[in-house]
Every structure is written in C-alpha cells, then in structure tokens.
Amino acid sequence: MQKRQLGPNGPHVSAIGLGAMSFGGLFGPTDEGESFACLDAMLEVGIDFIDTANIYGMGVSETVLGKWLASRKPQVVIATKASFVADPVRRVDNSEAHLRAELEASLRRMGRDHVELFYIHRREAARPLEEVIGTLSRLIEEGKIGGYGLSEVAPYTLRAAHAIHPCRAVQNEYSLWTRQPELGLIQDCARLGVAFVPFSPLARGMLGDTALPQPTDGFRAANPRFTEPNFSANTQKINGFRAFCAARGWSVPATALAWVLSRGPHLIPIPGTRHAAHLRQWAQAVQITLSPEDLAEIERILPVGFAEGARYGDPQLLAIERYC
Template identity: 45%
Template sequence: MKSRNLGAGLGAVSAIGLGCMGMSEFYGPSNKSQSLATLEYALDKGINFFDTADTYGLGRNEELLSSFLARHRDEITLATKFGIVRDGPLEERRIDNTTAYMIKACEASLKRLGIETIDLYYAHRLNPAVPIEDTVGAMAELVKQGKVRGLGLSEVSPATLRRAHAIYPIAAVQSEYSLWTRDPEDGILQTCKELGVAFIPYSPLGRGFLTGKIRSVDDMAADDFRRTSQPRFEGDNLQKNLSVIDALTKFSDSKGCTPAQLALAWVLAQGEHVIPIPGTRTERYIDENIGAGSLSLTEEDISTLGKIAPNGTISGDRYTTEGMQHVNI
C-alpha cells in the first residue's frame, strides 16, 4: 500500500483509507462480527486510515471501532467528527457547532472509542450561524489539551477553508467526490492543494453506483437510505444515470479491471493530496479497492474517464433539499 500525507504535520497514511459508516447504519442490515473481521483484514492489507463519526449509528460505529483500536492503536490514524446531531423520538437532524456542544461531543467520542486522543477531528457540517473562526478556535483548544492531534472540515467552500486555515492549520477537508460528484473541482480541490491540506473524498464510488451493481431500487435493501435520501437513485434519475455506469463498465472491460477500480483510480489520479475513503463491510471489496491503487492510468485514460460524467451532467442532487443546504458552505 502506497502512502500519502495528511496536512498540518499529521504525517503519512495509506493512500486509500476505509470509511466505516456503512458498518453500522444506512446501507441495510449490519453484521458486527463481519465488520470487525473486515477492519482487521484492511489493516493487515496495509490500510491504516479509518474514518467514523459520532452520528453514524448514533454512536454505535465509534463503539464498534473501540475493540479494534484497543488492539491496534499505534498502527492506526483515526478520524471522527462532530456537528450532526440527531435527537428526539424521530431522530431529527440539526447542526450544532457551538463550543459547549463540541466539548461534550469530543468527550463522548473519546469514551466510546476508548482512546485518549483523536488523530483527526472534523467539524462534520457547519451551521452558518456560528462563525468558522469561532468553531476552529474552539477546536484548536482541543489540540492544546491533547484530546485531538489535527483538525478537519467537511463540505466547505474555498473561502471558508481559507478563513479557517488562517485561525489554525487545517489538516484535511472531507467532501463527496467521484466521477459522478464533481463539484469539488469548482475550487476546493485546488485550494486544498495550494494550502497543503489533504483532500479526503468520501463515497468515491458514488455510494456504490460506480460498482455497477445497482441498476434499480430493488438492488438496495428495503431500509437503505439511498432509496429516500439520495435523489440520484430515485426513479427517472437512476434510469438516466445508468448510461454513466454502462460507459464506465465498457471502459473497465478494455482495461481488464472492474468499474469500481477504474473509478477509484481516477480519484487517486486527481492529486497526491487526495486520499479517498471508500466504505465497505466485506473483505472482498477491500482487495478490490486496494487493486485500484496499482492501476496505471495514462493522461488519455484520465481524460476519457472525466468525460464519462462531466460536472453537472448527473441527474438528481446528491442529497435531499435539506441536505444540500449544508454542503459547500
């Protein structure tokens, strides 16, 4: 496994990380023993950058990682997040970036994870009512206290990143980025490179769409959130978007790899500061993702892939109207 550097002196991590969200929620039934086996397998194969958040499974995802971390803490760079709150009987979603909540959230994450220091702590989403200077300034206090090693932001605009970076060095920015989510190319990808900030694409396989295994809603579990919270997977949008995977599959066949490997290799080719974190719950897809790191793409290959789904051509937003209000802030 090759390595790439996080920003702000956090050092090197595996060039491909592992997003752990789906092990606890959102993509149908979870299996704890299978997930733990997958975590062990990923580390054994050279993946040492793991991503979670306090909201995933309402804390259960962090708890899942605790026993794994207890066995391998010195081998792992661990990222978690705060800011998305789901409470009440309906688990209604709100964004809280206040200092009081952040302190409480950090302590709760440390307890669930069973560790003393979080390597990379993200503000998961931003509430515009709280100035970014206040949020980052409060997060920096966690670094001084030894509870956090480095700071990250998620789904922010170039202007917000610059304001934040002026307060305290930002190590990483996490945003959705793949062949079918190209909006980071509108500025944040380049701004991260300029400032020496790592860019961490989540859902680099288009939430599974770019694997070629989703052709209809029937290919997803009944309680899969993509059915109701991801407009790109709904009705006519999904049918229109199938042309993307058809073109990608045809090209991957010519390259002797899977569509997922080709899509992930394209993300990796966008810069040495780019560290994707594809999520999976099974060992077989760990091997497939790692294989993408060995693919050699020519400039012509990269250009051809970029033309398969140009920015703005995908049918449907990546979140509901409410969700889209909290990205690129």
C-alpha cells in the same frame, strides 16, 4: 500501499482510507464479526486510515472500532466528527460545550485518549468561525486531537478557517459523478497544503462491477440521483464505464478510485464498506496507473456533469455550504 500526508504537519497515511459509516448499520443490518473481518482485511492490504463519526449508528460504528482496536492494537490513524444534534429536530451545533462532550464520548467508545483528526461534521452558519476554530485549537493544544478538519464546506470557509489556525483536512463528496470540489476547493487545499478527503468516491455504490438495484429504502431511496428517471439514465451511462474497465481487466471500483487518486497527491479518498471482499477489490486502485489516453476516454464516457439529478434532495441539505 502508497502513502500521502494528512495535511500540514500531519501523519503520512495510506493513500486510500476506510469510511466506517456502514459499521453503524446505515446501509443495512451490521454484524460485528463481519466488521472485524473487514477491518482485518484493511490491515492486510496496508490501509491504516479510518474515518468514522459519532452519529454513525449513534455511536455503534465507534463502539465496533473500539472493540477491534482493543483486541488487535493496530497502528492506525483515526478521524471522527461531531456537530449534529438529532433531538428534537436535526440541527448543527458547533458550540465548545457540544464539541467537547461529543469528542469525549467518541474517545470513550474507541478506548483512546486522542484522535489524529477531528472534523466539525457541518459548519453552524450562525456561529462565528473564530469561535469554532478557537475551540478546535484548544483541543489541539490539550492533546485531545492532532488536527482539525472541515466537512462539506465552501472554499471561502476553508480559507478563513486556515488563516485562524492551519486546517489539516477538508472532507467533501467527490467522485466521477460529483465534481463540484473542482470549482476551487481542491485547488485551495493544494495551495494551503491541506489534505482533501473525498467521501463517497464510489458514488454511493453506483460505481461497482455490477449495476446497483434501485434502492427502495434508506438515504438513497430519497436521493434524486436514485429516483426515476434519473436512476436508469445514470445506470446506463455508468455501464459504458464498466465496459471500459472490463476491456482493460480492471475492476470498476478500483478504476474509479484510481481516477480520484490521479486528481492530486493531496487527495485521500475514503470509500466505505463492511465487506472484506469489497475492500480487497477496491484497494487494488493503487496498482492502476491511468494514462493520459485512459483519462481522456473516461472523460468522454463520463464527462463532468454527466449525472442526472441533484446529489442531495432538499431535506438532505442541512448546513451544506454551496458555492456555485
């Protein structure tokens, strides 16, 4: 597995990481044995970077990881996040008291005394950025975290935060059907030496070898891109990409990840799965080299802005910074 650096003075990690959201049951019932098999397969293919969060299953994902870490004792790099408060209504809290308490709880669940990367899951707009970065800087000084990250932020927040204390990584949605980070965020990460970590690089399951059935429940069922008429239109367009991949003997998810990797050496995508077979399939992305002709054809089939429907519905936009 190729390696890429996780931000300024950060560790070198596998070019592809593993998103652990589904270990918490957010995309259907989760099974500990299945999750362990997926994590074992992750090590087999050379992936050593795991991304989780305190709210994935309200601690379930981190608990599963903790049990697996204790039984396998692997050399892996872990990122986790905090900021969301679910009760009584969902809100964002970047206070020092909240971030410290949630980090300590995450460390207990995972059986660790530190994590290599700790994100604020969303920025709390009303709280001064200097205060938030000050908290994260102290956690670094205390050895609780190796570096801090920002999630779903705009370029101006990255620039301001990095000027206070160097940021290790920015995590935003990025894939063939979500290209907003190309409007300055990917470029600023490169200029500052910050890793850009695309989540949902496989378009929330749309970029698979077979067409995804229209979701009827959960997050995707309320997402504009998965409701009609958008869902059918998006499926039809992606079918053209499937034909492109099949003609070259490449799997669709591996090709989609190869495209993300081609966007810059500082990109470290974190596709999510709890299925070992899926992981082994998309991990083949590092074996695909897209030629200029391939990239031009992909752009013709799935041009920037091809997706119909917003990437989030209005109720899903809590604390997401917009910059276009």
